[in-house]
Amino acid sequence: MKRILTVILLALSCSACGVMGQINWDSPQMQQAAAAALTAASINDNQIALLSREAVAQMDAQNKLADEKYQQRLARLMNGINDVEGLKINYKVYQTNEVNAFACGDGSIRVYSALMDIMDDDELMAIIGHECGHVVHKDTKKAMKNAYLTYAARYALGSTGGTIGALSMSALGDIGQAFVSSQYSQKQEFAADDYGYKFSTEHGYSPYSMAKALEKLVQLAGGKQASSVQKMFSSHPDSAERAQRMRQKADAASKQKP
Numbered sequence: 001m002k003r004i005l006t007v008i009l010l011a012l013s014c015s016a017c018g019v020m021g022q023i024n025w026d027s028p029q030m031q032q033a034a035a036a037a038l039t040a041a042s043i044n045d046n047q048i049a050l051l052s053r054e055a056v057a058q059m060d061a062q063n064k065l066a067d068e069k070y071q072q073r074l075a076r077l078m079n080g081i082n083d084v085e086g087l088k089i090n091y092k093v094y095q096t097n098e099v100n101a102f103a104c105g106d107g108s109i110r111v112y113s114a115l116m117d118i119m120d121d122d123e124l125m126a127i128i129g130h131e132c133g134h135v136v137h138k139d140t141k142k143a144m145k146n147a148y149l150t151y152a153a154r155y156a157l158g159s160t161g162g163t164i165g166a167l168s169m170s171a172l173g174d175i176g177q178a179f180v181s182s183q184y185s186q187k188q189e190f191a192a193d194d195y196g197y198k199f200s201t202e203h204g205y206s207p208y209s210m211a212k213a214l215e216k217l218v219q220l221a222g223g224k225q226a227s228s229v230q231k232m233f234s235s236h237p238d239s240a241e242r243a244q245r246m247r248q249k250a251d252a253a254s255k256q257k258p
């Protein structure tokens with residue numbers, strides 16, 4: 001019965017997690033990673049890194065890597081960027097029709113080929129920056145901690161481990177759904193957008209990068225690629241408002257310069 005919490009915590013260990021369904025939750029490594037989190041009343045950075053590493057290792061094993069053309073483009077964009085606020089990063093491109101990207105608490109960044117197909121360099125770097133922002137701001141950590149504490153309180157799980165009582169599968173499903181589909185707050189998204197803006201401009205990309213990326217997602221959500229961007233949207237609400245906010249920020253920055 002600990003499995004559902006494993007699912008919840010792992011799903012929350014990365015910035016965008018539509019792909020987490022592919023993970024084999026019952027592997028010994030995964031159970032070990034979950035056990036480490038389950039025995040702690042508070043989730044620390046090391047536990048998040050452990051859970052993230054395990055989740056990423058499985059996703060890497062299960063996803064087809066995109067061809068060299070994609071890997072080289074990402075490597076060119078990320079050239080010279082070895083860490084984000086001191087967290088050493090690694091990155092790869094997955095070959096998939098889904099429009100998505102995510103960053104994890106262990107410094108892993110994964111970008112989907114379909115996202116690279118629709119985004120220019122500026123937009124792509126802004127989105128990568130946005131996902132890194134969630135990690136930098138510890139949004140993943142807060143979400144995991146809240147999920148753990150809510151779960152523990154609800155089922156009187158001892159703070160040092162304890163046994164979770166037998167629950168019906170439907171009850172477990174409801175809880176899992178509630179946590180996995182829980183979204184970041186608008187405040188957290190705004191902050192991640194600000195980080196994406198900072199990340200892209202600091203690395204020499206356009207101040208309009210973040211605005212353009214969000215505008216493109218809004219546009220796609222209304223078109224024939226709607227289903228492929230749906231997952232990205234479900235974890236990133238209020239895109240139109242966010243796009244407008246980023247465009248105003250870029251306009252203001254441009255006006256300051258002669």
Ligand SMILES: [Zn+2]
Binds near residue numbers: 134189
């Ligand atoms: Zn976000």
